[in-house]
Amino acid sequence: MVECVECGAEVSLHDSLEVGEIIDCTTCGAELEVIDVEPPELDKAPELEEDWGE
Amino acid sequence: MKVGLLYSRIRKDEKLLLEELRDRDHEVAKIDVRKQRFSIREPPEAFEGVDIVLDRCLATSRSRYATQFCDAYDIPVVNSAETAEICADKVKNSLALERAGIPTPNTEVAFTKESAMEIIESFGYPCVIKPVIGSWGRLMAKIDSKSAAEAVLEHKATLGHYEHKVFYVQEFVDKPGRDIRVLAVDGEPVGAMVRSSEHWLTNAAKGAETDAFELDDEARALVKEASDAVGGGLLGVDLMETGVSQRDTRNTSGDAPEAGGYTVHEVNHTVEFKALNDATDIDVTGEVVDWLESKVEVTA
Numbered sequence: 001m002v003e004c005v006e007c008g009a010e011v012s013l014h015d016s017l018e019v020g021e022i023i024d025c026t027t028c029g030a031e032l033e034v035i036d037v038e039p040p041e042l043d044k045a046p047e048l049e050e051d052w053g054e
Numbered sequence: 055m056k057v058g059l060l061y062s063r064i065r066k067d068e069k070l071l072l073e074e075l076r077d078r079d080h081e082v083a084k085i086d087v088r089k090q091r092f093s094i095r096e097p098p099e100a101f102e103g104v105d106i107v108l109d110r111c112l113a114t115s116r117s118r119y120a121t122q123f124c125d126a127y128d129i130p131v132v133n134s135a136e137t138a139e140i141c142a143d144k145v146k147n148s149l150a151l152e153r154a155g156i157p158t159p160n161t162e163v164a165f166t167k168e169s170a171m172e173i174i175e176s177f178g179y180p181c182v183i184k185p186v187i188g189s190w191g192r193l194m195a196k197i198d199s200k201s202a203a204e205a206v207l208e209h210k211a212t213l214g215h216y217e218h219k220v221f222y223v224q225e226f227v228d229k230p231g232r233d234i235r236v237l238a239v240d241g242e243p244v245g246a247m248v249r250s251s252e253h254w255l256t257n258a259a260k261g262a263e264t265d266a267f268e269l270d271d272e273a274r275a276l277v278k279e280a281s282d283a284v285g286g287g288l289l290g291v292d293l294m295e296t297g298v299s300q301r302d303t304r305n306t307s308g309d310a311p312e313a314g315g316y317t318v319h320e321v322n323h324t325v326e327f328k329a330l331n332d333a334t335d336i337d338v339t340g341e342v343v344d345w346l347e348s349k350v351e352v353t354a
Contacts, residue, residue: 021069
């Protein structure tokens with residue numbers, strides 16, 4: 001469990017966490033980016049940009 | 055092999071790739087494109103010893119430039135800078151398909167609102183305005199009337215980035231509530247699915263339902279041709295069913311058009327495949343990694 005940087009709620013993490021992955025805070029809905037895995041650390045994910053896609 | 059996975063966000067697609075590559079004991083260097091400094095002289099340290107770079111950048115602009123740098127460093131990259139350059143831009147995409155003689159929706163481009171309005175009036179209603187850069191069905195406009203056209207053009211001209219002043223107008227294709235996404239490696243289909251929705255946009259990212267689709271010979275041939283037209287690679291080729299062979303409509307022989315028929319509206323170069331993986335029984339990730347391994351064998 002780590003703390004949501006947006007609302008402070010506890011965020012549960014799964015086992016196969018990857019740096020760069022996005023986790024949703026189930027309390028406030030914020031998108032959080034995994035910036036480290038040992039130990040797990042989250043930051044606010046970047047906002048959607050116009051040229052994102054496939 | 056050592057794969058450099060160039061990314062800024064690890065989606066489910068990238069997680070599947072990482073898992074498959076590691077399961078096969080390949081070395082993977084995750085390279086966060088946001089943290090790199092691309093010198094015109096030598097590659098960043100993160101690229102050292104990499105046999106192939108897999109470009110999975112979420113941002114088209116980063117993808118286009120990063121692949122150019124890979125080329126400059128003589129590091130094999132999929133997809134190539136050439137493919138990225140064409141697929142990233144809907145104008146270049148349409149030109150490449152048309153140049154290759156592939157059925158594709160009629161499209162015209164104008165640089166002023168007035169000229170764009172002339173195109174729209176000549177196409178008739180409905181027609182479609184698309185951003186030249188963009189994905190996931192965002193900022194697409196189905197134009198049903200002259201007043202809607204005037205409003206959209208005004209907004210694009212006034213509020214938009216300069217690229218929105220490149221007015222890309224396309225005929226509306228009355229597809230049967232679905233389109234077809236084919237994942238292909240160098241033109242060889244890995245799998246295909248239909249994306250169905252009651253909305254005119256049928257992107258999976260817009261919530262369309264997906265289901266496996268069996269390609270016929272005509273579709274397979276078009277996928278190969280479309281892949282070749284943009285330089286090949288790991289691609290998502292999008293087709294719409296027209297009910298009539300588009301090639302036959304161009305045929306002036308007087309013969310009746312055949313049933314079936316497709317039009318290719320787009321080829322995507324940083325293709326997402328998680329929806330296809332879920333919609334079919336195909337091991338999409340495994341097939342993609344098989345292909346990557348073959349690419350490294352060829353370049354070794």
